[in-house]
């Protein structure tokens with residue numbers, strides 16, 4: 722008797738959950754990004770967050786980059802050339818808890834920022850859907866190709882390149898309409 726009512730409880734819970742989600746089980750989205758210069762990549766990450774039911778997290782290096790913009794451009798070049806992967810701060814999430822992981826990076830010397838490379842190489846993406854997005858100043862290089870190669874096992878979809886101004890500033894060049902279309906395509910995955 723006791724066992725039967727427990728089963729009924731469970732059935733009621735799952736059917737009310739289905740009603741809440743319009744009869745469709747929603748997939749869980751994590752947005753994780755690195756952003757250094759002006760918060761350009763963070764801006765895009767937050768646009769996606771504002772339109773989705775998602776968790777969002779920023780990647781930080783243990784040792785912060787310091788000096789002038791040009792100092793960091795030079796340091797970044799050196800790190801990219803060496804394939805250096807800086808240590809990143811521990812992340813308060815487990816990607817196993819998510820179905821779709823959107824990963825954002827600025828372009829650093831035609832590839833992803835080194836901190837994002839560290840992150841991608843730390844994870845097991847088997848069975849996950851990964852949405853790579855990047856910002857750049859007009860020289861996108863091979864960021865998306867490199868991100869795809871770094872998250873082995875993932876189903877990589879809806880990749881997006883967003884251009885800001887060529888002086889390394891925060892003026893958005895990609896039309897907002899294109900970004901909205903991309904956000905809609907990510908929503909369609911959920």
Ligand SMILES: Cc1cc2nc3c(=O)[nH]c(=O)nc-3n(C[C@H](O)[C@H](O)[C@H](O)COP(=O)(O)O)c2cc1C
Nearest residue numbers: 757758759760761762797827828830831858859860
């Ligand atoms: C170290 C470094 C290297 C960069 N290399 C490139 C590049 O190869 N191609 C490009 O288009 N922009 C490059 N940029 C510009 C940034 O990708 C662009 O401004 C980006 O939107 C910054 O994003 P954030 O504000 O989120 O850091 C570089 C910037 C830095 C700091």
